[in-house]
Amino acid sequence: MDNKEDAHARLYKKEFHEVDYLDVKCPLCNSRIDEYGYCACGAGDS
């Protein structure tokens, strides 16, 4: 398990592959933003 999967499991109490993603990409890491408007790098968590 890498850090990204672990972060999602801890923060959202669900598996990384179970998180729904929006069709929006994070400006910092270029990953898709999840259903909560957050990304594993912490962008949006302000």
Ligand SMILES: [Zn+2]
């Ligand atoms: Zn990000």
